[in-house]
Amino acid sequence: MVAEDRINMDIYKVVTxxxxxxxxxxxxxxxxxxxxxxxxxxxxxxxxxxxPATEELEVLASFGLSINYxxxxxxxxxxxxxxxxxxxxxxxxxxxxxxxxxxxxxxxxEGISAIVSLPISLxxxxxxxxxxxxxxxxxxxxxxxxxxxxxxxxxxxxxxxxRLLQALKSVKETVDEVHPIWLD
Amino acid sequence: MDTPKIxxxxxxxxxxxxxxxxxxLTFSDKKNAEVTLFNAYTPTPTIEMRGSPIMEQMKDNxxxxxxxxxxxxxxxxxxxNHLLGKGFSADKIAIVFEPKKRDVAGDIIDLVKDGRFxxxxxxxxxxxxxxxxxxxxSSKVVAALKNATVCIVx
Numbered sequence: 001m002v003a004e005d006r007i008n009m010d011i012y013k014v015v016t017x018x019x020x021x022x023x024x025x026x027x028x029x030x031x032x033x034x035x036x037x038x039x040x041x042x043x044x045x046x047x048x049x050x051x052p053a054t055e056e057l058e059v060l061a062s063f064g065l066s067i068n069y070x071x072x073x074x075x076x077x078x079x080x081x082x083x084x085x086x087x088x089x090x091x092x093x094x095x096x097x098x099x100x101x102x103x104x105x106x107x108x109x110e111g112i113s114a115i116v117s118l119p120i121s122l123x124x125x126x127x128x129x130x131x132x133x134x135x136x137x138x139x140x141x142x143x144x145x146x147x148x149x150x151x152x153x154x155x156x157x158x159x160x161x162x163r164l165l166q167a168l169k170s171v172k173e174t175v176d177e178v179h180p181i182w183l184d
Numbered sequence: 185m186d187t188p189k190i191x192x193x194x195x196x197x198x199x200x201x202x203x204x205x206x207x208x209l210t211f212s213d214k215k216n217a218e219v220t221l222f223n224a225y226t227p228t229p230t231i232e233m234r235g236s237p238i239m240e241q242m243k244d245n246x247x248x249x250x251x252x253x254x255x256x257x258x259x260x261x262x263x264x265n266h267l268l269g270k271g272f273s274a275d276k277i278a279i280v281f282e283p284k285k286r287d288v289a290g291d292i293i294d295l296v297k298d299g300r301f302x303x304x305x306x307x308x309x310x311x312x313x314x315x316x317x318x319x320x321x322s323s324k325v326v327a328a329l330k331n332a333t334v335c336i337v338x
C-alpha cells in the first residue's frame with residue numbers, strides 16, 4: 001500500500017512561516033509543535049535539544065502529550081531510538097512491534113501507536129530531535145519524510161540564530177552597564 | 185514581611201516540585217502568607233492563510249487544545265490542594281493560568297512590577313542545555329526586578 005502524503009504546499013508554507021517569523025525560540029518551538037499536530041492530525045509533537053554532557057534529550061517545547069507522559073523520566077539519546085546519532089530519521093510504524101523505545105509501557109499508556117523521530121543537526125552535529133506521535137499506526141510517505149527533514153534543518157538554523165541573539169543581548173547588557181566615567 | 189505575597193511559577197516538572205516544597209517549608213507557618221501559582225501557556229498560532237482548506241483542518245485538529253488547557257488547570261488545582269494540606273488558607277491561595285503575553289520571564293516580571301508580589305520562587309535545573317538556546321528565565325527575572333525577593337531553588 002502506498003503511504004498517503006499529508007504535507008501539502010499550504011502546510012509547508014504555514015510551518016515554514018512559523019519558524020521564520022518569531023524571535024522567541026520557545027514560542028516558535030511550541031507553535032511549531034501545535035501546527036504539526038494540527039496539520040498532520042496526529043496526537044502530539046515534541047522538540048528536544050540534546051545535552052551533550054549528559055546525552056539527555058531536554059524538552060524545548062511540546063504539544064498534545066499528557067503531563068504524566070512528559071515526566072516519565074530522563075530521555076537518553078542512546079537508549080531512545082539510538083540511531084539518532086547517525087543522523088537518520090526513524091519511523092516506528094507500530095510501537096508494539098518495536099524494541100527501540102526507552103519507555104514502551106508509558107507510550108502504550110499514553111495511547112501512542114507510532115513515532116516519527118527526526119534529528120535536528122547543524123554542521124553535521126546532532127543538536128536536537130523533533131518527534132511526532134500518532135495515536136494510530138502510521139506509514140509516512142517518502143515525500144512527507146523529506147518535508148519533515150527540511151523542517152528540522154530550518155529548526156536547527158532557528159536554534160542557532162536565537163542562540164546568537166541571546167549572546168548579542170548579553171553583550172549589549174554588559175556594555176550598557178559600563179559607566180561613562182570608566183571611559184573618560 | 186509578616187504577610188508575604190509569594191509568586192510561584194509552576195510548570196509541573198520535578199524542579200517545580202522542589203520549589204513547591206521550599207514554599208511549604210518556608211512559609212506554611214506564616215498564617216497570612218499568600219501564594220499564587222502561575223502558569224502561562226502558549227496560545228495557538230494565528231495563521232495568515234485565509235480561504236485555505238488548511239485553516240479548517242488545523243482548527244478541527246487543534247480543537248482539543250482547550251482540553252489540554254483544562255488538564256493543566258486541573259493539575260494546578262491539585263497543587264493548590266497540596267498547599268492546603270500543608271496549612272495554607274484556602275482564601276490565601278490563587279491560581280493565575282493564562283496565555284503568555286510576552287515570554288515566561290517577561291510575564292513574571294510584569295506581575296511582580298504590578299506590585300502584587302514581594303517574593304518570587306523560581307527553580308533552576310543545573311546544566312540545562314535548553315537555557316543555552318532560549319536564555320534563562322531566572323537570570324532575566326533576577327536582573328529585572330528591584331525591591332523583591334527572588335528565591336531560586338536548584
